[in-house]
Amino acid sequence: MSKKLLLKNAHIEGIRYFETYRKHGGYEAAEKALKMTTDEVLEEVKVSGLRGRGGAGFPTGMKWSFLAKPEGVPRHLVVNADESEPGTFKDRYLMEFLPHLLIEGMLISSYCLGSNTSYIYIRGEYSWIPDILEEAIEEAKAAGFLGKNILGTGYDLEIYVQRGAGAYICGEETALLESLEGRRGNPRLKPPFPAVKGLWERPTVVNNVESIAAVVPIIEIGGAEYAKIGIGRSTGTKLISACGNINKPGVYEIDMTITVEEFIYSDEYCGGIPNGKKLKACIPGGSSVPIVPANLLLKTINGEPRYMNYESLADGGFATGTMMGSGGFIVLDEDQCVVNHTMTLARFYNHESCGQCTPCREGTGWMYKILKKIEKGEGKMEDIDLLWDIQRKIEGNTICPLGDAAAWPVAAAIRHFRDEFEWHVNNPELCQTQNYGIANY
Ligand code: NAD
């Protein structure tokens, strides 16, 4: 049984409200943190080994220590709640059921970073959640945990919730900042990183919802204790949103020592694949990370079990491994068609490209067109090579990671499932009535 840190109280009725949250130990970590110096709080976060839970896995303590502190310039914390990665819905769960965990995490983090005005930028499609967050903010304020002179410490903090307008690209941190400033969400060139020049050109830390919520248990139990949970550089717990062909889709908290096999088949988590079907492949970290076939998903190239953590999932690099990413775990059974699946993703990235850079703007469109052709049984063998060539020209040649995110799924699909692409070319008449999965397993 995995240790629960974030979701340990999620089952309690009314935990969404201040009174119940407080009754179960809520805001005790914030009280503790406000008695510590900001350097002591930072040290706990560093020692914890917490890595960014939005997808990149960048060490949170290191990011915080990069925050520039020029004299007289305000600093900000911005929580990235623009969770839009297909297959990823863990932050929605946290905000909907445990809004005070996020507010408490923001209080501790803002105090540590010296932010007096912090923001939550939330995905527009999560239309009902801003009301929940704003109610929680009001409750925290009424109880003296937000506003002026919090708990008599002299520290002031206001938190504002800003709704996005439905663009995936606004989850990219610099596009998010542009949007928050009231402009079109076009990503900026990095460096400078937001830690130096962020919101209104002020030093800004942008962190994912889950990363900020995790600061609460880190302060509660201490960074060193937190670091003992998990394995290697995959410390603490991680939320995984599981979906696709599994018996129990949902949000699970894991401690990153369990194997992928256990996660898929154990009743504690996904509960196996419906109707006794075989596992074909999985995308373990949200749609941007490479798809992995079942044989490489359950074992690494060295024959070791693959674990649900940053290192093990990436074992073998992009050729054979994948990434932990945002923890959006998508399972495909034997009946699913990888070509159809890849085409759906290509359409998504093409639609969401902001259009600033040519390889992404044009390349995503061409990848979608070619995939559509192949999927319909109208492709030629050379189209597969053309597709490979286009994704190679996008990767690493764009302003923001959306270009890479569009290229990787196509590269991994061709690398691992080229036979399916060839089947579509060789069986044009069957493509009209059935897909590769149903025809071949
Ligand atoms: P990144 O690796 O460029 O940066 C990670 C973080 O570290 C950023 O906040 C960046 O500012 C900071 N950073 C890195 N180097 C720094 C330095 N030298 N100084 C100061 N700060 C530094 O990755 P990213 O663009 O933030 O994120 C990409 C990831 O986002 C992908 O892995 C993808 O899986 C994920 N993603 C998630 C969602 C979602 O819905 N959760 C949506 C889209 C993409």
Ligand code: SF4
């Ligand atoms: Fe825009 Fe795509 Fe370039 Fe990112 S990679 S800046 S989404 S065009």
